[in-house]
Amino acid sequence: MPELGKYAVWVLSAYGVSLALIVAIVLQTVLRARRVRERLDKAEARRGNG
């Protein structure tokens, strides 16, 4: 851990919140991609059968 001195709170919160936001958008992207893909696969399968 580097010595952050008296600004530790600011620097750490900047990194913390930024990483949280990045993780949030990545997760949202991946989860929605997966959900849409599954539903599309199901719909395609229904069409194939019917």
Place this chain on the structure above:
Amino acid sequence: MIRLFSRDLTLAVRAGGGFGLGLAFFLIVTVLVPFGVGADTAQLGRIAPGILWVGALLACLLSLDRIFQLDFEDGSLDLLATAPVPLEGVVMMKALAHWVTTGLPLTLAAPVLGLLLNLAPAGYGWLVLSLALGTPALSMIGAFGAALTVGLKRGGLLLSLLVLPLYVPTLIFGAEAVSRGASGQAATTPLILMAAITLGTLALLPFAAAAALRINLR
């Protein structure tokens, strides 16, 4: 074209929404501000230009969704779109009618409300002038926003979200002109810049608004 304008005008007057509501809203906003910030006249005088401009802007916003909504609902907008007049001209006339029913009364009422807020005497001329030059842009930008949201069921809130950021340059220059004028500085630069924005808006936005209308009428 002129028939269209007068028709819009009579409709607005008959419905009573245009003139009355906007002005009443402007008045209420101005009356509420001292309750919020305190009755210190010096302080009120300092923030008066900004308050008056923001109040006028919000009052303008109130009646925007009516610009096209009624005509869209009863189908006359379709007729206008297929009529031999260019849709850009229709948009222009609609914006003009909106300005006459809201922007113009607001401009005329502003000095009275300036008294309430203890605006410096030097500021009144600039206030009226800047509103007269700036509110046409507000109406035109508003007509563009109304054209974007005309087909939507609950377009009103979305309309404000779309239009308010577009109002930023006009608001900045308008309020700046008044506050400079009120404090005795030279106010022509912001005024000229704002007039430039208004002219550019009037020249270009009818095309964007007409395009948006065509998309929505498809």
Place this chain on the structure above:
Amino acid sequence: MKRMSLWEYANPKKFMATTNVVLPWISVLAAICLVVGLVWGFFFTPDDFRQGSTVKIIYLHVPSALMAINAWLMMLVASLIWLVRRHHVSALAARAAAPVGITFTLIALFTGAVWGQPMWGTWWAWDPRLTSFLILFLFYLGYVALWEAVENPDTAADLTSVLCIVGSVFALLSRYAVNFWNQGLHQGATLSMDKEENIADIFWYPLLVAIAGFVLLFVALVLMRTRTEIRARRLHALQMRERMG
């Protein structure tokens, strides 16, 4: 061999096939660059003699601010392509980019605030740059809201494209207006953030890597989201057909 044109990628099938191959590589590269750039910046760079350890915020602040603006530019270009050439992938890519742009704008605003607090003694100053970013944020919100509000996908694509173009002009106007306004109010109280100009190499290289990481992250996210939008639209079409019987 047939000459490949860039427009080939505007075909959804072609786009899906290509991105299917490319996307994992870009994602991995983005992750590597981000981790290397940020770890390098956070752990292995010295403190600035004036700013102390807060200088480490630069590795988040500058790349995110850069990408927040570039995301809007990308949306503008994609909107123009959609309006002129009617390529669906283009419209969907613009839609896909907006939430990513919002995220980067938020990061830039937040890191700016926590950097400004210890350095300038205030969380927020109505400095031209900060204000412009806040306005950019509002434009993003309006754009996304319009996409969500309009039901017909083609109408939504058209309307948001028009909004994006008009919005770009007004965003630019606001930038200059804000400059004017602030100088008019607070003479002399300029908060310059132009550290990029005289930044030392030791900060510069990790910053470059971090910027590369943010760019790649943006590309990866937009590609993935565009793929999702294409699938969602196909799903929508299938469901409509099912309902029709």
